[in-house]
Amino acid sequence: MFQDVHEYGQINYVIAIGSLSSSVSLLGLNTAVTTLVPQGHKKIDVQANQVILISATVCAIIASLFNWLLGLFVMGMAFWMMSSYELLSRKSYRKYAINIIGSRGSQLVLSIILYSFFGLQGIIIGFIISFFAFSITYFKTIPQFSKSFDKITKEFKTSLHLYSYNLSNALLLYFDKLIIAPIYGYTVLGYYQLGFQFLMFFSMISVSFYQYLIPEESSGSKRNRLRLYGIALSIIITILVFVLAPVILQVFFPNYINSLNSIRILSLGIIPMMITSMLNSKFLAMKLTRYVLFSSITYQVTQIILIVILGKQYGIDGISMSVVIAMLFQITFLGIAHLRLSKKNEQNI
Known part of the structure; x- marks a missing residue:
């Protein structure tokens, strides 16, 4: 197919x-x-x-x-x-x-x-x-x-x-x-989308962590050790995808060999997606949704701009880079917000 x-x-x-x-x-x-x-x-x-x-x-x-x-x-x-x-x-x-x-x-x-x-x-x-x-x-x-x-x-x-x-x-x-x-065009989208599907498939783990942590933290449970396991697992998966991507393409998707670099670039997004999911679950459990919203806006605006700029400059690889770079901008925003909230809570104790 x-x-x-x-x-x-x-x-x-x-x-x-x-x-x-x-x-x-x-x-x-x-x-x-x-x-x-x-x-x-x-x-x-x-x-x-x-x-x-x-x-x-x-x-x-x-x-x-x-x-x-x-x-x-x-x-x-x-x-x-x-x-x-x-x-x-x-x-x-x-x-x-x-x-x-x-x-x-x-x-x-x-x-x-x-x-x-x-x-x-x-x-x-x-x-x-x-x-x-x-x-x-x-x-x-x-x-x-x-x-x-x-x-x-x-x-x-x-x-x-x-x-x-x-x-x-x-x-x-x-x-x-x-x-x-x-x-x-649809052809460029096709090559890019295969790489994006790899990212989405393996990011199901981070999504599952996020969806599991929301009800757990909303009811007062803490799962710090689980977060560490999640990050470690995402690192292992990233390495495996990066190394095995050529073999997977040759065996299962020989017509999509032009997606190789895209898959490898997008696989680097597995780790920031995991960390973003964990931070989002914390903010949502505390009903601090504005931080989650603003981080998403940061991602979206960054990605749209970079799709146009990097896409014209580097083609499919540039479009793929726009996703990972936008994720890094998003996680930076969430990380700073989380640190500020932590310091504020410590001062109130």
């Missing part, structure tokens, strides 16, 4: 539109549920799901104007995300892992099968089926829906900050595709 690099870039462009639209529809409520439920806020998950049904429908209608299948994609992804975060808020880590791994695995299998029958549209259909199949937790809350939104209203300020952060995070994952494709 995806022997044609141009085609690979094209489908990732379409999926980026759907994924970004779905992220907009979440309104920060997925992270709000993960943060507030462990603190004893009851029924907030049900009310959040009520709001998502409305917002996802609106975003789905807009996305369907670009591609009618994207409407179903947006709704399915929103329901699946809320299901996953609700399981996380309950600390049902085993069910959460099954929900994440099961959906991603079925997406891969269904996309390969349906691609042979329907082409690029088949890949989108594969995603849709998988999203809805693993949204059972969301669907179970529908009978509890009512006209009450009092719990959400009380936490509107927190949700608004989290929405800003979540949207910034979604832009981190998807907005670069919307810039690269119009400026450099």
Whole structure:
């Protein structure tokens, strides 16, 4: 599948539109549920799901104007995300892992099968089926829906900050595709995206740490040793990816050999992603979302500027460098903010 690099870039462009639209529809409520439920806020998950049904429908209608299948994609992804975060808020880590791994695995299998029958549209259909199949937790809350939104209203300020952060995070994952494709074309996007997929695949560990630490720290638990293990693991993975990338490309992706430098450059982002995830979980647990938001804005602005400058200068490698450099800017901001808060807390003791 995806022997044609141009085609690979094209489908990732379409999926980026759907994924970004779905992220907009979440309104920060997925992270709000993960943060507030462990603190004893009851029924907030049900009310959040009520709001998502409305917002996802609106975003789905807009996305369907670009591609009618994207409407179903947006709704399915929103329901699946809320299901996953609700399981996380309950600390049902085993069910959460099954929900994440099961959906991603079925997406891969269904996309390969349906691609042979329907082409690029088949890949989108594969995603849709998988999203809805693993949204059972969301669907179970529908009978509890009512006209009450009092719990959400009380936490509107927190949700608004989290929405800003979540949207910034979604832009981190998807907005670069919307810039690269119009400026450099689908082929360049295809080569870059393979490297980015490597980064995203191995950064699942940092994302898992981040999602695990939010409910743990929100309920008062500290996991400092786990953080050290996470950083050590990310260093090991970075070294392995850097060394094994040529072999992986030759065996599994021979047509993407031009992605080698991109993969190696982007693999350097695994470590800062892990550290950023850990710092973000601390700030979110303390409800200091403004630091998380501003760090995301720092990343996004830096990346957009560097995509244009370094992309024209160094091509795919330059675009890849823009991601890692932007991460370093982000982690610098978070690190300084964390040090200042620590000193302030020490002075107040």
